[in-house]
Amino acid sequence: MMTEKIEEKLDFMTGAISPFSLDAIEPSFGGGFFDLAADIDAGDRGSFGFVDLLGIHDLPQVLLDTESYGASAAPALESSETQNFPATPNSSSISSSSSEPSPDADPTMPASDPPEAEDESAEHDQAKKMGSSDSKGRKKKGQKRQREPRFAFLTKSEVDHLEDGYRWRKYGQKAVKNSPFPRSYYRCTSALCGVKKRVERSSNDPSVVVTTYEGQHTHPSPIIPRGNHHFSAPSPELVDLHRFQLQSSYVLSSQPSNFHPVVTAAPPSLPPPAPRPIPVLGFGERTYCDSATGIGLRDHGLLQDLIPSDVMMKREQ
DNA sequence: CGCATTTGACCGGCGC
DNA sequence: GCGCCGGTCAAATGCG
Numbered sequence A: 001m002m003t004e005k006i007e008e009k010l011d012f013m014t015g016a017i018s019p020f021s022l023d024a025i026e027p028s029f030g031g032g033f034f035d036l037a038a039d040i041d042a043g044d045r046g047s048f049g050f051v052d053l054l055g056i057h058d059l060p061q062v063l064l065d066t067e068s069y070g071a072s073a074a075p076a077l078e079s080s081e082t083q084n085f086p087a088t089p090n091s092s093s094i095s096s097s098s099s100e101p102s103p104d105a106d107p108t109m110p111a112s113d114p115p116e117a118e119d120e121s122a123e124h125d126q127a128k129k130m131g132s133s134d135s136k137g138r139k140k141k142g143q144k145r146q147r148e149p150r151f152a153f154l155t156k157s158e159v160d161h162l163e164d165g166y167r168w169r170k171y172g173q174k175a176v177k178n179s180p181f182p183r184s185y186y187r188c189t190s191a192l193c194g195v196k197k198r199v200e201r202s203s204n205d206p207s208v209v210v211t212t213y214e215g216q217h218t219h220p221s222p223i224i225p226r227g228n229h230h231f232s233a234p235s236p237e238l239v240d241l242h243r244f245q246l247q248s249s250y251v252l253s254s255q256p257s258n259f260h261p262v263v264t265a266a267p268p269s270l271p272p273p274a275p276r277p278i279p280v281l282g283f284g285e286r287t288y289c290d291s292a293t294g295i296g297l298r299d300h301g302l303l304q305d306l307i308p309s310d311v312m313m314k315r316e317q
Numbered sequence B: 001c002g003c004a005t006t007t008g009a010c011c012g013g014c015g016c
Numbered sequence C: 001g002c003g004c005c006g007g008t009c010a011a012a013t014g015c016g
Helices: A003-014 A022-030 A033-039 A048-054 A115-132 A236-247 A302-306 A309-316
Strands: A095-098 A150-156 A168-175 A182-188 A196-201 A208-214 A280-282 A285-289
Antiparallel strands (some): A095 A150, A168 A182, A280 A285
């Protein structure tokens, strides 16, 4: 089931379909942007609006036809925020993140033990030691839960749980308020890797799957999905893809230093890198984000006006 | 038999 | 304090 589509995606990731160059994307990003922006009533469009705001529907076809690279990001969907979201016929990826960005974080590259890795594993250890808390092994009172950086992707797909090269174990499912679709909770099955992801379907557009990744993989390479021979190791092509991703990540705007919405044309398995001075697309103009302060250095702050940061923050909560 | 999924219960955070 | 809600646990169940 769905193997063709999955293989299509994997073909892309492994280079069977060559990652397109940034140069090829940029004009497309620019195009359509104004038009779509004009369509948006400057209000609570939510993260979904990002897709259209950015005109990502104009991405090269190789991307657009790849089912799992579709759409934008909205970690938490509320009906009021998504009801007007026009389903883009094409696909693209957009993500938003929260929490402290981890500079040079790269979950897809061989573990070059970034500074965060230690903290993360410590946190996971703590999580594992939660047996010292209550009878259910939950966190002690007073211990405020520390959030990992999170990256959300909207994906146009028929399958809820998209194959991304890692193995995941489902550990929960909850009904989502204001949505007929449940939210599923997954954890990376790799030992010591506490990466989690949530998968839910947009109530507004059932063809859109919202995948939110939390944390970073601590293991060097994607695990071979069962029965899938496309992944055997981080191939040079995959590395290329990642390089491509680094080049093509766009920080849209930023207000709080701990929130960096990021647009990326990379697949869901490759959370965007931490913000650094990255070229940002905004209404046809370039914008940059200071990696230290997270302050966007924009020419136009229109996006900020269109999508209130507090709304976005809520959405990431 | 081992692993993944399902599902109800439980907990913490938050708003009122 | 109470209730709601998101997130997690873990026993039961399913599946290859």
